[in-house]
Amino acid sequence: MAKCSSGFPSSSSLPASTPDNLKPFQTLNGIQQLAESRQFKGWLLDQFGVLHDGRKPYPGAISTLEKLANYGAKMVIISNSSRRASTTLEKLKSLGFDPSLFVGAITSGELTHQNLQRSDDAWFAALGKSCIHMTWKDRGAICLEGLGLQVVENVEEAEFILAHGTEALGLSSGGAAPMKLEDxxxxxxxxxxxxxxxxxxxxxxxxxxxxxxxxxPGTLAAKYEKLGGEVKWMGKPDKIIYIAAAQMAGIDASHCVAVGDSLHHDIKGANAAGISSAFVTGGIHATELGLHTFGEVADDSSVHALALRYDAYPSYVLPSFNW
Known part of the structure; x- marks a missing residue:
């Protein structure tokens, strides 16, 4: 898209053949103009695919966070990680990020833990205590301490399934038995x-x-629904995690922007919550968009087509989380 004199790209001109439901977005090279505009006080940031790849930070991510903080932005990590919020912040610190830059973190794992612990929700209160636990192997099994749950290995004894990972089955002894996805x-x-x-x-x-x-784990959940099973989805794209993040930042949702690399989870969830969103194209959709190198700019028409496919519409599109 062509750039306007303001530095923001134009989003008003679309091809004559554009479907009526295709919503325009602004293409940015980085977040500098958005930060300088001070349009958003709260930044709800995904981590995997935006800040880091699980092993190392993306180029420019650390310095971009520091610059964004200088503009008074309140930043919250909003992640579908099955880990607790404290573990997420520790992981970020180990990768070189400064945890003090964030107001905090909200993860789907944290929401799950809190709901299982409190059981003040009628659905959770009716679950029971014995569960089949699907967890991690290489990443380390998820600890269920403090929840009063009994992990069972026999389906006949189970009252519900708790899906934290896709690599192992939890054992009653507290360990985990590695298991293939098909098993x-x-x-x-x-x-x-x-x-x-x-x-x-x-x-x-x-x-x-x-x-x-x-x-x-979402892959297992989708499979379970196809089998006719009932699934409680904790995290994005459910709007509850966005609302919780905005409340943590102490900012009205209308003054927040969610940044993520998944159209189905990050962007669709932001749409549901009525929050502006920035789609990072270099994450999980890179191959679908024909991108091969970090920072490569996606073709606008390809992004439009993908947005329609996922029925998820970003406010802004950028190649990576950079300044």
């Missing part, structure tokens, strides 16, 4: 036949890790 799906079939509900503590289907895509 976990076999367990899901047994659970579906018993009509027991599932909580998915990470709704992502895939995530970016060192430029590769890794299967996440």
């Amino acid at each position: 976990l799906e076999t367990v899901l079939k047994e659970c579906a036949a018993k009509s027991i509900p599932m909580i998915v503590a990470n709704p992502d289907f895939v995530t970016v890790e060192a430029r590769d895509l890794r299967v996440m």
Whole structure:
């Protein structure tokens, strides 16, 4: 899109053949103009695919956060990670990010833990305490301490499924047995036949890790729904996590912008919450957009087509989270 004199790209001109429901976006090279405009007081930032790839920060991400903070922006990490919020901030620190730059973090794992612990929600209160636990192996199993749950290995004894990961099945001993994805799906079939509900503590289907895509618990949840199972999705694209993040920042949602690399989760969720959004094209959709190198700019028409496919419409589009 052509740039206006203000420095912001034009989004008013679309091809004559553009469908009526195609919503325009502004293409940016970085967030500098957006930060300088001070239009948004709250920045709700995804982490994987935006700030880092799970192993190292993306080029310019750390300095961009520091510059954004200088403009008084209140930043909250909003992530579909199945880990607790404190673990997420510790991970960011280990990668070289300054945790003090953030107001805090809200993760789907944190929301799941809080709801299981409080049980003040009628749906959670009716679950019971015995669960099949799908967790991680290489990343380390998720700790269920303080929740009063009993992990069972026999589906016949289970009252619900708790999906934190896609690599292992939790054991009653507290350990985890590595398991292939197809074997976990076999367990899901047994659970579906018993009509027991599932909580998915990470709704992502895939995530970016060192430029590769890794299967996440949302894939298991989608499979379970196809089998006829009931799923409680915790996190994006449910608007509750965006509202919680805005409240954490102490800012009205209308003054917030959500930044993420997933149209289905980050952008669609922001749409549902009525929050402006910035779509980072170099994350999980890079291959779909024909991008091969970091910072490569996506073709506007390709982004429009992908937005229509996912029925998720960003306010802004940028190649990476940079200044």
